[in-house]
Amino acid sequence: MGPPNDNARFAELALPHLDAAYNLARWLTRDPADAADVVQEAMTRALRFFGSFRGGNGKSWLLTIVRNTAFDWMKANRPADTVSHSDDRFGTEIENMQADGDSPEAALIRAADKQTLDTLMAALPPEFRECLVLRELEDLSYKEIAAVTGVPVGTVMSRLSRARRMMQRGWILEDAR
């Protein structure tokens, strides 16, 4: 570990973003106890790397570590969750859906309750879910999301676009129940 006052400086940087860190871990693992594990491990890592943090965007830096820790955790404990197999199928069905003109109304979406929103978001493949969480719940820019998730800005753009179409498609499934 670094010098003792590193701990205090680290707490100063990290504490304001701890809710965001937990929220991201929680949305990725979809489990409160797993999210707590991930946040603890991420903060341990972050403190270890703190010496090499050269200032700049503390929130992005911290969320990057949380995100990577969460994916490491899922790979180790729930490998099936990190595989995005449904992506292409979603895409095709969305196109069919639009051809049928069977889209949900904006008003229906606008009035969606918390449970529906949470369920549909939780059902997204993880790399789409994280983009949407970072954009809508943490209000990060595309550039920041690209930094956190380690992909180009163009990929962030297309993932968000796909994620939002998948959510809309989810409404039709919900509705059909």
Next chain:
Amino acid sequence: MMQAMLHEQAEDLLSALLDGELDALTSARVEAHVGVCPTCTAEFARLTALSAAIRERATRHPVPDALRDAVFPKPAPAARTPSPLRDRLSRWLRPAAGGFAVGAALATGFAVLIDTHDADTQLADNIVSAHVRGLQAGHLTDVQISDQHQVKPWFDGKIDLAPPVKDLTAQGFDLVGGRLDYFQGREAAVVVYHRHLHVIDLFVARSAKAGAVSGPSLTTANGYNIVHWRDGDREFWAVSDVNAAELNEFAEAIRQ
């Protein structure tokens, strides 16, 4: 042909337009297309509605206080003797979960968790463990019925106490079933409810101290909320990852 190409391009950029992430020229071109294309107009309206709904109502999970204190401990009051680090760490260990938090936290000397390791905390941990075990093993309910008149008799003859089995649909808690469980060497009846996607377990066990009545009190263990109360010879613990206010609401509804 030109029109169709432009439509395809524009459609893929609507989401970025909404986020204000397009450069000025591209924005202008996409907006111009939306102005003449009913399909894109409708899609943009849906995207706008979706974004607003998520921002307003999707759950932002706040960090549980216990976890915040664990990661960034407040200076301990001088009078209290902290329990050994390993004990305090062990509280973040859940049964059967492959966490790596403990070793790593030990390695960096990251201080973890709350002050004294007393009997109440131990009990709270055991209840959370039983709750989590139920979630993990998929044996959440031994009897899976949402009708209170069927769940209640199921407990008869299996355990020597009658747990309250109430229909709380009107209050937003759906009865899903019941099971038997054990913790601290006690047998407990567990009545299981759903609050949206969350599971609430109501543990009911014989009280060690008969006759006492104590009102509901809230504690947190491993990120779960627990509301405990005692009524005559029965003790109750409601355990869930729903927020404290909702769990208190649940406890009130059961107690009424």
